Amino acid sequence: MSEIARIILDGIEYELPVFEGTEGEKAIDISSLRAKSGYITLDSGYKNTGSTKSSITFLDGEKGILHYRGYPIEQLAEKASFLEVSYLLIYGELPNVEQLEWFTKSITMHTLVHEDMRRFFEAFPTGAHPMGILSSMISSLSTFYPESQNPNRPYKDIEKTIHRLIAKMPTLAAQAFKNSQGHPINYPNNKLSYTSNFLHMMYALPSNDYEVDPVVEDALNKLLILHADHEQNCSASTVRIVGSSQANLYSSVSAGIAALWGPLHGGANQEVIEMLETIKADGGGLQKWVDKAKDKTDSFRLMGFGHRVYKNFDPRAKIIKKAADDVLVKLGVDDPVLDIAKQLEEVALKDPYFIERGLYPNVDFYSGIIYRALGIPTDMFTVMFAIGRLPGWIAQWKEMIEAGDPIGRPRQIYTGATARDYVELKNR
Ligand code: MLT
Numbered sequence: 001m002s003e004i005a006r007i008i009l010d011g012i013e014y015e016l017p018v019f020e021g022t023e024g025e026k027a028i029d030i031s032s033l034r035a036k037s038g039y040i041t042l043d044s045g046y047k048n049t050g051s052t053k054s055s056i057t058f059l060d061g062e063k064g065i066l067h068y069r070g071y072p073i074e075q076l077a078e079k080a081s082f083l084e085v086s087y088l089l090i091y092g093e094l095p096n097v098e099q100l101e102w103f104t105k106s107i108t109m110h111t112l113v114h115e116d117m118r119r120f121f122e123a124f125p126t127g128a129h130p131m132g133i134l135s136s137m138i139s140s141l142s143t144f145y146p147e148s149q150n151p152n153r154p155y156k157d158i159e160k161t162i163h164r165l166i167a168k169m170p171t172l173a174a175q176a177f178k179n180s181q182g183h184p185i186n187y188p189n190n191k192l193s194y195t196s197n198f199l200h201m202m203y204a205l206p207s208n209d210y211e212v213d214p215v216v217e218d219a220l221n222k223l224l225i226l227h228a229d230h231e232q233n234c235s236a237s238t239v240r241i242v243g244s245s246q247a248n249l250y251s252s253v254s255a256g257i258a259a260l261w262g263p264l265h266g267g268a269n270q271e272v273i274e275m276l277e278t279i280k281a282d283g284g285g286l287q288k289w290v291d292k293a294k295d296k297t298d299s300f301r302l303m304g305f306g307h308r309v310y311k312n313f314d315p316r317a318k319i320i321k322k323a324a325d326d327v328l329v330k331l332g333v334d335d336p337v338l339d340i341a342k343q344l345e346e347v348a349l350k351d352p353y354f355i356e357r358g359l360y361p362n363v364d365f366y367s368g369i370i371y372r373a374l375g376i377p378t379d380m381f382t383v384m385f386a387i388g389r390l391p392g393w394i395a396q397w398k399e400m401i402e403a404g405d406p407i408g409r410p411r412q413i414y415t416g417a418t419a420r421d422y423v424e425l426k427n428r
Contacts, residue, residue, distance in 0.1 A: 009037050023058050040411045047308075050232075052240070052405060056089060056395050057231045061309040066316065068229060069093070077319045082224040083107070083194050086166060086391035089229055090398060103163075104194075110167035111188035111197065113137075113175070114144050121179040130176040130383050131261040137172045139254035141165070151246040153401060161249050162394050169390050170194070173383045174201030180377075195221050198387070203375070215330040219323040219370055226316040226363060227385050229392025235259040235266065239393045240400045241408035249397055256393045257386050263303075266385040272304035272368035273378045276337045276344070284336065286343055294353055304365030305348055311358050320366035324373070333373045341369050 003018035005028040014036050017029045027050045034040050043049040058067045066073040069088050076085050080094075087095040087103050095103060120140065124133055141164070142148050148161040171188055178185045178201075186201040196212040199220065204210040230236070238259040243252040260266035279289050292300040307314050328338065345361050348354040371381045 007033075007037075009039055012037070019053070021053070022055075023060070034411070040413070042413055046232075046237075051237060051408075052232065052400070052403070054231065054396070054399060055092070056399060057229045057392070059231055059309065061307075061311050064310055064313045064315045066230075073226060073315055074319060077222045077225050080225065081193070081195075082221050082228070082388075085225045085228050086394075089391045089395040090162065106163045107167040107194070108190045110164045111171050111190060113168050113171050116144075117172075118185075121175060124179070126180075128180070129261075130173070130180060130380055131257060131267075131386070133176040133179070134173060134383055134386060135254045135257040135261070137176070138165070138169070138257060139251050141168065142248045142250040145250075148248045148250055153246075158249070158398070158401070162398070165249060165253065165394065166390060169387055170198040171201060173380075173387055174198060176383070177202055177377070177380055180379075193217070195224065213330070215326060216374055219327045220374070222319060222323050223367055223370060223384065224388040226319060227367070227388030229389070229395060232396075233265070234262070235389065236393055236396045239397050240405075243397045243400055244405055244408045246407075249394065252397050253390065253393050256389075260386055260389065261382055266382045266389070268303055268364040269368040269371065269381040269385060270378050272341075272365050273337065273372055273381070275303045276340050276368075279340055279344075280337050284340055286340065286347060290344075290347055290351070302344070302348070302359065304362055304368065305354065305359040306357065307362050310362070313360050314362045316363040317361055317366055320363055320370065321361070324366045324369045327370050327373045331373055335372065338369055338372060341365070 002020070003026070005016045005018050007014050007016065014033070016033060019027045019029050021027075030041055041049070056069065058070070059065060068076060068085060069092055071088065071094070076088075080088075083104055084095060084100060087100065091099075117137065117140070120137060121133070145161065145164060147157045148164075150157050175185045184206065186204045188197055189200050190197070192200055192212070195217050199212050199216065200210060232240075235256040239252045239256040242255040243249070263271050279286065282288070289300065289302075292298045293302045327333070345365070348359060348361055354360070367384070368381055371384055372378070376384060
């Protein structure tokens, strides 16, 4: 017998069905409420509202749990490759040997981007933010591959579009970086793994025979896996609602990239380093900035601490913290900004003010440290987040289509002027 929720409105009792998920989460299904009662619900930012049913990612903010298709993130980060996890998120199961070979080969075949896209890079102003470039480039892929625009979305077109997107994202990201450096671009080397190929495209120079450091590759593989999906976060919800209008995958993901760019979302890792650089430029003394963070009258806030969903700790941060320590030791990085980060981490983990408020170092804090240690420029940090989140966006978009979800069209409560007549200009 499924549960029923009862709500009394204007003296009338209404019954609404309760839906329970596989992990015991419960929701009141309000899809019939307006038709029955004329009422809608109101929840700015949808923090207490489920937009869909999904079998991709489960997270428990109170317990610090994060699973992709049921597999704990700790095990995937330790044992899987990013392409394995991408396959898992998109197709629902871990691939066997043949499936992983097929998936890897298909993606490898599509790593090149059309040469005409080089002209787009040249058209951007010097210093253009790579997230603005990436969002534009990903959207423009739909013009090179018009079969992606078929609103009927035959499966063969969807699959090719998905593989092309996974393959070309690192190529376009690396080319945006090289373009911003005024360096010649590197073409993909399909003998390398997905992660190593990206590092090669980013760092190989005509003057150096760039070799991928296994510690760096492992850290990046973990970072991409840990960022791969996070249920209905801002950018995933953006991808879903754009895709719900039958917009193509490239356009939907381009919108997701734009949403991720925001400092309150994926842009937080860039904000972390910029905050640390501000502290360094101010002399590096931490206490002043810790006091500012505690001062309610001061607008300064510590970036990279706490999380809107995880109340006690971000499970991803625990894994990335270890990877960050390994990278700093292995690369022998001596960076005063990263020294400040380690001091700030120590304060946040010991100071009752931060502990009581759940302001622990989060995934953005540690990923910013690793990206900086890898020599990735600060304005490329959110691009790295986008590369990691791509399979999650694709999986959410694909699930939305396969579930036959309707076009997203939220309601509102109007609070503006009530009906009034037009006033001639001379009488205003
Ligand atoms: C994410 O991974 O998308 C961020 O932690 C933000 C979120 O989940 O709301």
